[in-house]
Amino acid sequence: MSSTPTHSPCPLSNEATDDSTTLACLKTTVQQFVAERDWQQFHSPKNISMALSVEAAELMEIFQWVEPSVSRDIDTMGKRQEVEEELCDVMCYCVAMANELDIDIASSFAAKMQKNRTKYPAEEYRGRFGKDDLGTGK
Ligand SMILES: [Mg+2]
Numbered sequence: 001m002s003s004t005p006t007h008s009p010c011p012l013s014n015e016a017t018d019d020s021t022t023l024a025c026l027k028t029t030v031q032q033f034v035a036e037r038d039w040q041q042f043h044s045p046k047n048i049s050m051a052l053s054v055e056a057a058e059l060m061e062i063f064q065w066v067e068p069s070v071s072r073d074i075d076t077m078g079k080r081q082e083v084e085e086e087l088c089d090v091m092c093y094c095v096a097m098a099n100e101l102d103i104d105i106a107s108s109f110a111a112k113m114q115k116n117r118t119k120y121p122a123e124e125y126r127g128r129f130g131k132d133d134l135g136t137g138k
Pocket of ligand 1: 055058085086089
């Protein structure tokens with residue numbers, strides 16, 4: 001591990017919600033999980049990026065061959081728990097990468113969203129998914 005982030009202790013319990021949990025708490029939880037297993041030795045950015053991609057593929061597999069409209073209702077699909085678990089696997093590796101590279105997720109996220117707003121101005125991209133949908137040949 002290139003650096004050891006120090007976060008305030010946090011008990012991440014089953015009662016935790018998005019409103020009651022900080023990113024620092026998630027970082028600490030992942031850091032402790034990794035440290036308890038002596039897995040820092042495996043957590044190179046290369047390995048984490050690949051594991052993250054594998055978990056993203058596991059999330060995609062749930063929706064493979066499912067009609068887009070059906071994919072919006074994971075309860076009817078009977079896949080809520082599976083989706084939650086794979087999403088958390090992806091997040092776990094995102095947080096592990098941030099820990100490994102000492103990245104402040106919130107400030108990086110804010111900066112990237114500002115970049116996205118500039119790249120995709122709402123007045124130009126509202127209701128459109130990208131340049132191919134604009135028909136401008138950009
Ligand atoms: Mg998984």
